[in-house]
Amino acid sequence: MDSDRIREFYCGHPPDLSCITDVNKRHFRLLLPNGRFFKVKDVIRTPRDLQGWLIRSRPLDVYYSTSTYLNPTSVSPRPRTASEYWGPGNIILGNDVAFDLDRRPLSILNLERARKDAVRLLDLMLDRQYSLKYAAFSGSKGFHLVFSDRDTGLEEDHRSREKEIIGRRKALVEEVTQRGIRIDTSVTVDTRRIIRLPGTLNSKTGYCCQTLTLEQLRAPVAEWLDVVERIEGHRTIPRFGWKPLSGHRPALRTPHPDGEVEVGYTTYITSSVLGTKGRHAVLLTLPRGTLEGAVRRLSQAQRVYDLTDVYIFELPRSYQVICLKTVQRNRYQKILDSVRSPSSSQLRRYDRVSLRMGPLIDQNMRELEPSAKFVTFLECPAATRERTFVSRGHIDFLEKHGFTPLVHPRTHGSGEFKLVDAEVRL
Numbered sequence: 001m002d003s004d005r006i007r008e009f010y011c012g013h014p015p016d017l018s019c020i021t022d023v024n025k026r027h028f029r030l031l032l033p034n035g036r037f038f039k040v041k042d043v044i045r046t047p048r049d050l051q052g053w054l055i056r057s058r059p060l061d062v063y064y065s066t067s068t069y070l071n072p073t074s075v076s077p078r079p080r081t082a083s084e085y086w087g088p089g090n091i092i093l094g095n096d097v098a099f100d101l102d103r104r105p106l107s108i109l110n111l112e113r114a115r116k117d118a119v120r121l122l123d124l125m126l127d128r129q130y131s132l133k134y135a136a137f138s139g140s141k142g143f144h145l146v147f148s149d150r151d152t153g154l155e156e157d158h159r160s161r162e163k164e165i166i167g168r169r170k171a172l173v174e175e176v177t178q179r180g181i182r183i184d185t186s187v188t189v190d191t192r193r194i195i196r197l198p199g200t201l202n203s204k205t206g207y208c209c210q211t212l213t214l215e216q217l218r219a220p221v222a223e224w225l226d227v228v229e230r231i232e233g234h235r236t237i238p239r240f241g242w243k244p245l246s247g248h249r250p251a252l253r254t255p256h257p258d259g260e261v262e263v264g265y266t267t268y269i270t271s272s273v274l275g276t277k278g279r280h281a282v283l284l285t286l287p288r289g290t291l292e293g294a295v296r297r298l299s300q301a302q303r304v305y306d307l308t309d310v311y312i313f314e315l316p317r318s319y320q321v322i323c324l325k326t327v328q329r330n331r332y333q334k335i336l337d338s339v340r341s342p343s344s345s346q347l348r349r350y351d352r353v354s355l356r357m358g359p360l361i362d363q364n365m366r367e368l369e370p371s372a373k374f375v376t377f378l379e380c381p382a383a384t385r386e387r388t389f390v391s392r393g394h395i396d397f398l399e400k401h402g403f404t405p406l407v408h409p410r411t412h413g414s415g416e417f418k419l420v421d422a423e424v425r426l
Contacts, residue, residue, distance in 0.1 A: 001203050003033055003058040005231050009201060010054040013229065014047040015062065016199030019134035019211060021148075025068035025093060027075045029194055030059035031203070041073055060203035063194035066146070066187075067095040078162075078192055091158045094149045095165050097130060097172070098195055100187040102142035106205070108239035109311075109403060111221045112376055114142040117181050119218055121145055124179065135217045137228060139202025139209040143217075144195060162191055206234025220291070220376040240313065240403040242358050242371030262426040264368055267358030267419050271347075273326050273391045275414030280332045281391040282307060282323035283355040284341040291375065294319050297339045299378055305335050308380045308388050309406065311398075313357070313372035320355050320372045322398070324390035324405065326412045354420050357401075368426070374403065386410075393417035 017023050028040040028050060038057065044050045054062065069075055074089030101117050103110035118135065122145060126132070130147040138144055151168060155161045169189045176183060187193050196202065196209045208229035216224050225237070271280040286294050291312075298310050298321060306325075313320040327335070329351065336344035336353075343353045360369035385408060392411040398404070 001060060001201070001206060001231060001234060006058045006060070006201065007055055009231060010051060010058075013199065013208075014051045015054065015197055016211060017044075017047050017050070019146075019198065020064065021133065022068045022094070025070075025072055027065035027067075027069060027072040027194070028053075028197070029063045029065075030054075030057050031061040031063075032057060032059055039073075039075070043073060054200070060201075062197045062200035064197045066098045066193050066195055067191050068093045075192075086159065092162050092165070092191055094151070095169075095191045096133065096149055097125075097147040097169070098187055098193070099145045099176075100138070100142065100184040100195065101145070101182065102138070102140075102184060103182070104141055105404075106141050106237060107402075107404060108221060108225070108237055108374055109377065109405075110141065111225075111237065112374075113379070114182075115217065115221055116379065117183075118143040118145060120179070121176060121181050121183070122214075122217065124176065124181070134198065134211045135214070136196075136198050136209055136211045137207075137225075138196055139207040139228075140204045143212075144209075146195075165191055201231065204235065205237060206231035207237075222373065222375050238402050240372070240374040240398070240401050242401060263423050264360045264362055264426050265421065265423055266356055266360045267421055268354035268356050269394075269397055270418045270420055271332070271353040271355070272418055273413040274393050274416045274418060276326065276412050278329055279326045279391075279412055280329065280352065281394045282321075282325055282327060282332065282335055283353045283394075284321045284336055284339065284343040285355060286319040286321065286339065286341055288314070288317050288319060291319075294321075295376075295378065301335055301339050302378055302380065304338065305331070306384055306388070307335075308385055308390055308408070310378040310380075311403075311405070312375045312377060314375050315356065315372055316369055319375070320357060322355070322394065324394050324408065326389050326391050354422070360424070391417075 024043050024045045028044055030038045032038050040053055042049060069089060070091040070093060071088035076089050079086055099121060101114045103114040125147055130150060133146045133148055136144045151165055155164055166189060173185045173188050198209050198211045200209055202209055210228050271283040273279040273281055302310055307323050308325045311322045333347055336347060347353050357372045359367045359371045361367055389410045389412045390408045392413045392415045394417055395405055396415055397417040
């Protein structure tokens with residue numbers, strides 16, 4: 001990132017210390033433009049104290065300690081033996097319960113996967129009576145959840161105390177991972193760990209590490225990502241985007257004979273699994289209502305019909321849904337009827353479903369409506385994904401538009417997909 005733009009950002013954006021307790025007992029560290037880490041030598045008490053360092057140093061990344069120290073300005077590596085000197089910079093007073101949840105590679109879909117893990121973790125920790133300090137979008141591949149340290153009855157000796165904290169964290173991490181929640185275990189267990197500071201830039205993307213309300217955390221990433229502070233012109237987070245394929249553009253037809261009827265043009269993908277006999281991927285449309293209502297309908301169908309992951313996109317007036325599982329026509333009809341999809345009548349009439357995913361354009365190639373935008377997904381059990389056949393062609397369609405589904409070991413079809421151009425009345 002350009003150092004002048006970093007300085008400009010921090011001149012107008014003080015770091016967010018509001019959710020961090022005992023700030024004056026924390027250790028702060030900066031990753032400088034030369035790639036070296038720098039320990040802040042001052043005791044930080046207010047955002048202004050740290051802001052001065054950020055403006056002068058123009059750091060790529062900013063971190064703070066998850067532990068509080070007797071003397072945070074002289075923190076050094078943990079002594080390896082009890083006989084070594086434990087100075088005040090090595091004496092830990094307390095330790096936040098911090099979690100780092102990432103999914104790689106960076107994409108809007110993997111961010112949504114990490115967010116769902118974060119919600120599951122939040123509910124688990126609240127059930128265990130932990131108090132949430134804050135939840136944050138890391139600015140890149142995932143989320144941070146930080147809870148208050150509720151460790152009581154610890155050893156008075158600082159060496160024994162730290163050892164006991166580590167033991168308790170290991171037990172907590174084991175419980176979390178056994179539930180299938182993917183976390184960076186070292187962040188939670190290591191009492192000497194540093195974590196990205198809310199309100200500071202992430203050099204990998206230019207996005208700000210930003211605290212989230214619980215309402216935001218429980219909402220799809222696509223609903224709030226565009227309002228996160230960031231340095232423009234830096235790396236963008238890959239998401240589904242309509243890219244006209246090589247040699248393909250909507251076919252423009254002659255003007256409609258009725259001059260008063262306005263028409264537009266768009267592109268659909270069909271449900272047909274090419275290279276198979278009569279099999280379909282589960283494509284459908286739902287009227288645009290509340291997302292919660294659509295999710296309820298689709299979740300029930302996913303359970304009843306053993307569907308693989310269900311990907312939900314939005315257009316101005318509808319939700320467009322793609323499930324990669326391949327089914328025969330009769331089974332497909334039952335699924336569409338069960339969710340009361342308008343696509344049901346289309347399948348009865350044409351023996352296939354065509355799902356609009358491209359933008360709506362006029363005769364002059366001006367965009368009237370955008371292409372479908374990814375919103376969220378409903379994840380299936382891993383066992384379902386392992387045993388179920390999915391459409392290789394529809395995986396290829398999503399991948400060609402910057403969207404990478406999870407790996408499926410069983411696939412049907414030739415790996416091709418069919419697009420259909422259509423004229424629609426406006």
